[in-house]
Each structure stands twice: as C-alpha cells, then as structure tokens.
Amino acid sequence: MQETIERLRAEALAAIGAAADEAALEAVRVSVLGRKGSLTGLLRGLKDLGDEARREAGAALNAAKDDLNAALTAREAQLGAGRPAASSGYDLTLPGRAPAPSGSLHPLQTVLEEICDIFHGMGFSRDDGPEVELDYYNFTALNFPDDHPARDIQDTFYINDKVLLRTQTSPVQVRMMERREPPLACVFPGRVYRNENADASHSSEFFQIEGLVVDRAVSMADLKDTVDTFVRNYFGASAPTRFRPHYFPFTEPSVEVDMQCILCGGKGCGTCKQGGWLEIMGAGMVHPNVFRAAGYPDDRYTGFAFGMGIDRIAMLKYGISDIRLLYENDLRFLNQFRGVQ
Numbered sequence: 001m002q003e004t005i006e007r008l009r010a011e012a013l014a015a016i017g018a019a020a021d022e023a024a025l026e027a028v029r030v031s032v033l034g035r036k037g038s039l040t041g042l043l044r045g046l047k048d049l050g051d052e053a054r055r056e057a058g059a060a061l062n063a064a065k066d067d068l069n070a071a072l073t074a075r076e077a078q079l080g081a082g083r084p085a086a087s088s089g090y091d092l093t094l095p096g097r098a099p100a101p102s103g104s105l106h107p108l109q110t111v112l113e114e115i116c117d118i119f120h121g122m123g124f125s126r127d128d129g130p131e132v133e134l135d136y137y138n139f140t141a142l143n144f145p146d147d148h149p150a151r152d153i154q155d156t157f158y159i160n161d162k163v164l165l166r167t168q169t170s171p172v173q174v175r176m177m178e179r180r181e182p183p184l185a186c187v188f189p190g191r192v193y194r195n196e197n198a199d200a201s202h203s204s205e206f207f208q209i210e211g212l213v214v215d216r217a218v219s220m221a222d223l224k225d226t227v228d229t230f231v232r233n234y235f236g237a238s239a240p241t242r243f244r245p246h247y248f249p250f251t252e253p254s255v256e257v258d259m260q261c262i263l264c265g266g267k268g269c270g271t272c273k274q275g276g277w278l279e280i281m282g283a284g285m286v287h288p289n290v291f292r293a294a295g296y297p298d299d300r301y302t303g304f305a306f307g308m309g310i311d312r313i314a315m316l317k318y319g320i321s322d323i324r325l326l327y328e329n330d331l332r333f334l335n336q337f338r339g340v341q
C-alpha cells in the first residue's frame, strides 16, 4: 500500500509540474483527487483494511493529499502569474499595441544642420530673418536697381507694393548689419520663394543659406579660403573649387563658385552635364552701397557674402533627381531617411 501511495504521489506531482495551463492542471486534479480520482479511490478502500494497516495507510494518504493540494495551488499560482485579479479591468495577457512609429529629420533639415555645423566650427554664428519680407530689404537695400528683372512680378510673389515673400536669404545680411557692428561672421539659413513653374530642378519654394563676414581688411582670399574649407569639410579633400566672374547687384566683384563634380571626379557625367564642375553658390565682396544702406561709415569695413542652395546639396548628397520630392511630404520618400545621417 505504502508503495502504491508513494508511486501515485510521485506521478501526480510530475503531472502537476508538467501541466501547461490551468485546464491541464484541473484535469490532473480531477484524475487524482476528484470523486473518481486515483487517490480518492484509495481513501475509499481504507475501510476494508485492518486497524493497524488503516491507520498507517490513512496517515500516508492524507499526507500525500496535503502535498498534492499544496503542489496544485503552487502550480496554479505559477500559471496565473501576471494575470491580475479579474476586477482590475486590465488583461495584461493581451498582446501589446505596435510601438508608435518614430519620426525623423527631413533630409533638407539634416543637410541644413550639417552645413551650419561646419560654419559654426569656423566661428560663424547663426541667425534668421522673416520669410514675409519688405521689398526694401529684399531688393532696394541690396542695391537692386528699380527696374531689375528680379523685381518682376513673374519672379517674385508680391503681397502688396512693399511686401513680398523673400526671393533670397540675402536680406538677412542687411537686417544683421543694421543691428550690429563688425566684426561679423554669421550664416542665415532659411526658406525662400520664387514664382517659378515646378519641374525636376525648380520649385516655387526652396532653401538657401547665406553667409556674411564683415571686418576691417576682409579680402577675396578670405572668401576663397572659407569656401574651400567648407567644401573640404562637407564633400571631402578631393573636391577642388573655382571662381567664375559673375554679376550680383549686392557684391562687387561677384563670382559663381563651382566645385569639381564629386560623382565623376571632373571627368564629366550626367549630374554635371558632362562639364566636370557643379555650381554650388554665388558670392562676392559686399558692395559699398549695401554697407551704406546698413548705416556703416564709408570705407571703414570690407566684407564678403555668399549664398548657397541647400536643396542642390541635399540632392547631390542623397542622389535625389527631382527637387519636388523634397516638398511633397510623401511618406514613402521620407521614410527612407529614418536613421540616415
């Protein structure tokens, strides 16, 4: 009898340990301790034993029953762990919701910040000005003659006679010079607007970054060195630059700056239209009329300025062939820049 009880107890404990869920555990309980259970059967058989044997077997059976009940309770608690009382209203066993999708910087913003970082490293501060600008700052103070074609309604979004959407970041130069005395070294990134028909390389809104350095005895050599340092830092050592004479009303002399094509190394490819060079900015020495408009005393200061299209740089960097992609906010496009730096 003792052996039978011991075997039954061992088997039942093993079955309790192996029960994978509460239903399986209940089945084990019924098969051992239920009305027709194996242990219940033995208990029922006690009455047929002699006094001595009944006392011994009874004690052993009760001990086994206590053990099994304790094991059942412990296993039940284990299986139910993590499930709160039904009254809490939460079912923590339900699968969780997918994590909220994370956002990321727009590629234009990434490039803008990288460019600003490089100029910051060269000692430039950073500022901005209004996108809804006075004609005075956008044109007049920048030495644009009254009949300059850029003032034409076809290029400029006018709000009224005196107010427009800025067509360039250059007006922030004048606002800065009105507020502060040299020495100045500052960049002004921001959005600009032109009344253009959109195509793969034109958009009616785009981004520029303007730079301005004013002090006594600033020279064209300083401009060249600043541009070269920027290009080396952003595109790598193997990107020579060249200055081409040009005309801007607010600089004299004025240049356009080209960088050797980073895609073909100057050999000529589709991106540089076979020329081997990419135009990256306009620049020059600040025109005396601009200093005059800003209220600086004649001849005391010299300075250089430059203006660069950020979209162009972003398109080069990421191999984007259509500027419109940068403004359509199509998530299929933008999601490609998650985690990209």
Ligand code: DAH
Binding pocket: 167, 168, 169, 170, 210, 211, 248, 250, 251, 281, 282, 283, 284, 285, 304, 305, 306, 307, 308
């Ligand atoms: N504002 C000019 C443009 O939008 C770019 C530019 C050219 C800015 C020469 C400058 C500069 O500061 O010196 O085309």
